[in-house]
Amino acid sequence: MPKNTSLKKVLLIGSGPIQIGQAAEFDYAGSQACKAVREEGIEVVLVNSNPATIQTDPETADKVYVEPLKAEIIAQIIKKEKPDGILSGMGGQTALNLTAELYEMGALEGVQILGTPIDAIYHGEDRDLFKKLMIQIGEPVPKSFILTKIEQLDEAFAEVGLPAIIRPAYTLGGSGGGVANTKDELKKIVEYGLTKSRVHQVLIEESVKGWNEIEFEVMRDAADTCIIICGMENVDPMGVHTGESVVVAPILSLTSDEFGIMRRAAIKIIRALNVQGGCNIQFAFNNGDYRVIEVNPRVSRSSALASKATGYPIARVAAKVAIGLHLDEIKNTVTGCTPACFEPAVDYVVVKVSRWPFDKFKTADRTLTTSMKSTGEVMAIGRTVEEGFKKALRSLDTDIYRHTDLNEIRMILSRPTDERFPTLFDAFRLGMTVQEVYDLTQIEPFFLEKIQNIVDIELELREHPTEELVKTSKKFGFSNAEIRELTGWNIYKIESLVGLPTYKMVDTCSAEFPAKTPYYYSTWEQECELPVSDTKKVLILGSGAIRIGQGIEFDYCTVHAVKSLREEGIEVHVLNNNPETVSTDFDTSDRLYFEPMQLEDVVNILRKGDYDGVLVQFGGQNSVNLAIPIQEEIKLFGLKTKVLGTSPDNMDVAEDRNRFSVLLEKDNIPSPMNGSAYSEKEAYVIAERIGYPVLVRPSYVLGGRGMEIVHDELELKTYIKEAVRVSNTHPVLIDRYLNNATELDVDAVCDGTEVLIGGVMEHIEEAGVHSGDSACVIPTQTLTPEQIATVKEYTRKIALSLGVIGLINIQYAIQNGTVYVLEANPRASRTVPFVSKATGIPLAKIAAKLMIGKKLADLHYTEKEIKHVAVKEVLLPFSRLPGVDPILGPEMKSTGEVIGIDYDFGRAFYKASQAADNTIPLKGNVFISVTNEQKTEILPIAQKLYDLGFSLYGTEGTVKFLAQQNIPMNLVRKVQEGSPNILDMIRAMDVDLLINTPGDKNARADHLQIMRASIDYSIPYITTLFGAEAAVQAIESMKTNKVTLEPLSHYLNL
DSSP, X not given: OOOOTTXXXXXXXXXXXXXXXXXTHHHHHHHHHHXXXXXXXXXXXXXXXXXXXXXXXXXXXXXXXOXXXXXXXXXXXXXXXXXXXXXXXXXXXXXXXXXXXXXXXXXXXXXXXESSOHHHHHHHHOHHHHHHHHHHTTOOOOOEEEESSGGGHHHHHHHHOSSEEEEESSOSTTTTOEEESSHHHHHHHHHHHHHHSTTSOEEEEEOOTTSEEEEEXXXXXXXXXXXXXXXXXXXXXTTXXXXXXXXXXXXOSSOHHHHHHHHHHHHHHHHHHTOOEEEEEEEEEETTEEEEEEEEOSOOHHHXXXXXXXXXXXXXXXXXXXXXXXXXXXXXXXXXXXBTTSOOBXXXXXEEEEEOSTTTOTTSOOBOOSSOOOOEEEEEEESSHHHHHHHHHHHHOOOOOOOOOHHHHHHHHHSOBTTHHXXXXXXXXXXXXXXXXXXXXXXXXXXXXXXXXXXXXXXXXXXXXXXXXXXXXXXXXXXXXXXXHHHOOOHHHHHHHHOOOXXXXXXXXXXXXXXXXXXXXXXXXXXXXXXXXXXXXXXXXOOOXXXXXXXXXXXXHHHHHHHHHHHTTOEEEXXXXXXXXXXXXXXXXXXXXXXXXXXXXHHHHHHHHTOSEEEOTTSOHHHHHTHHHHHHHHHHHTOOOEEOSSOHHHHHHHHSHHHHHHHHHHTTOOOOOEEEESSHHHHHHHHHHHOSXXXXXXXXXXXXXXXXXXXXXXXXXXXXXXXXXXXXXXXXXXXXXXXXXXXXXXXXXXXSSOEEEEEEEEEEEETTSOTTTSOEEEXXXXXXXXXXXXXXXXXXXXXXXXXXEEXXXXXXXXXXXXXXXXXXXXXXXXXXXXXXXXXXXXXXXXXXXXHTTOOHHHHTOOXXXXXXXXXXXXXXXXXXXXXXXXXXXXXXXXXXXXXXXXXXXXXHHHHHHHHTTOOOOSSSEEEEEOOGXXXXXXXXHHHHHHXXXXXXXXXXHHHHHHHHTTOOOEEOBOGGGOSSBHHHHHXXXXXXXXXXXXXXXXXXXXXXXXXXXXXXXXXXXXXXXXXXXXXXXXXXXXXXXOOOOOOHHHHHTO
16 A cells, blocks of 8 residues: 555654653654655654754754644644644654643644554553453463552552562653562552653552563554564563663574564564554563563664664654555665565674663662663674673773672672673672572573673683684684783784674675665674775764763764765765664664774774774764874874874863963963862862862763862862772862853864854853753853953864864853853864754864865855854753762763753743753742852842742741841741651642752752652752743743744744
């Protein structure tokens, strides 16, 4: 059947900001879907609030609305745009929930729901309907009880028993769920789960903890053709969310009969749900017995993995199926010759390992449960499970500590945490048996044996190294650096013995058909499948796993650089290992390497590929750190390749505090007093000279890792003990902390002679909050024209003095009228996508052209004065990470960002807050608690809130102070004064907005409790006076103006 002819215009809902449980996989899925639908001549209207994605580029869809993902706003867009259909399966859980809400509001009258029918959303999400449907088609589900109020708990406990799994309905990444082993735990998780569920419904089911978890990615069209795209199995047993588990594809531990039973069940389920498109189905399996656990009737995190693992473009095909095409009518663009109804077959092993933010959050509960905590993931491809495991661990880029105490190892293995997978290797190193490890972990012995094999080779290499053994170890995924460490051999001896790897193609059909996939992984065999060409080639380093401090923004820059260079007729290759991103999509670059991004892996590709250049500016700090080592290796091997853009030495000037200070002095540009300490003693001397409080941090790090504000020598002593662990060879940097300063960010591009400034952003939080965590605004709101001119002049001077070719980001602070330079980063920054969306200047594309020798004068871009206001706000992960200190500081904590655009600051800030799930109330009760120094500054804010009709609440000091100024306020006790206090108000939902700035140690303890409660009960919370002022402006503006609802192109005059 050809496409549905009644569709002229389709609305696609994106997934909003990157958050735990919903990472970049939906940017990739949504971008692919937009392209697939437009190819069929249908107009696409996209709604998404995330500026950092390729998806929200104006050219991705016919109209792109960067508006908050709220049902009432999308309903207005539907009224305005009048789409014929809505595609909800490409924006993750967020889009499915919104579609259900829009349907219930009656906003979808006359709009066809495409792909995932509304019944399938209800059956997939409503635990009761799902259970009934499974029983009806004869598929086994765990014993369970559904409750909608806490009073039903005893009944549920009697029915299900312990341990029990708790799953709230309509939440993403298992949010609000968990595993309960005691009745108290059960009550606590259920109470929390009920607050998180859109429909206040929680499923309590018998635990199949310890069973194996298997999942299938299935595709079905309107003609009822069903295919299995990929079967995957979790290394971790049931009880750990599949997004957290180590995952292996294809399924290797089942017999063909067992595989057949599960495959038939998966097809039966997608037919019963009547899904047209992609669907992810999860099973628990134990010795021939199985249970259906859950179904995601949409493109999911696992589908991104399955898509990249098999080379089958799931999102593209699902979008085509949703608009009526049949699988046999859709060509698989990856193979170029098979229709989409061919099931992929793979002759390699894919391993996915998650990346957690616990290096940032030392106090977080690291236990892995059915609720997700990871921020991203890496994927590795090898010929064997062993090679896959080794390459995946190398791709993770995290410090792995070796454990040598058997008791400690047993403790780590007995409960799942982020440390468990690497610790399995330690267990076998100390002689534990497969059976002993299985008894502690319930991990399938098949995988434990593979880890045992790796450890056996390690021990052999250490004790009896032979040339034959070294060659074998390469096939098991060992790097030359690891072999050198184990054998003690010279690196050149190892390199001359093993040579270079061979590269194999991911070809979807096990070489049954000639494939066009430009998609490779390394291994150690005879035949290399890389094609040879004599066109000009460059390699771009991607940014690897999404983590706090290095998010999707760098993938955005990478993709823009690829597009820009391909326009110039250059063959562009990308190296990355993140399966969730657009840069690893099959048609983004001319060739993609799915490999670890260590120096050795990069150099192997450069030696094999005859490259003219390599670009390190776009992949974030990790790629930049490789610049000098790559340049040294290029010299060593006599390659013609050049590190394009700003020279590695000039990048080092920006990183090296002393060299950078010399440059600023020469240019006569002020910076806060600072120094570099190479020892503990030196640190005390420098801090004393500068004067407390000081800002301390290690050098060469990303996202402000290990950065703190230190108030006295005692705090500095504690910090030094921590920081020295962060980096040994580099000094600790100490700066004067600028109190009450306004911070700015500038993104610019430079060709060596001319500078183009993309935008000057003003931070809404005061200096001292990491720039990646602060809300910011373009154009600036409080700067004088003279200050802006000074900032631009300094930016030009610094870019030219540093010899920048490409991008540069500079951070400034203005204190008492003086503009200080805080730091300069000659690379892509996380604000590049925001600036590009706000101004329409494609900075990353321009930078890529400059790096191959183009000049700004030839590109005809000019700096822009914009008439609208764009505000970037961040999304913080605290609701997903119990135990984390939610106070913002100089170390970055946010996972993603949103944008609000309108014609004045108030409305833009309101939209941004709403998009970040921190909606500012327009009426109700406000609690205010500030330090004594801030009492006079809070006065105009409190006065305005009172005049706007809010009821004010506060603690004793604030109430007295405001009473003297004739502003009535209700008294509430401090937390330490006992009940009834502000916490009781929050729990009773009697407060609509909290303004609370932490002061001394006691107040800080109160502040922590208040903030934690506000997160758990989803009450908007403001911790700075700047933030409170912005909120008041937003409320004022919203009371008098209507928000503008226009696509991005309207603001950019495209």
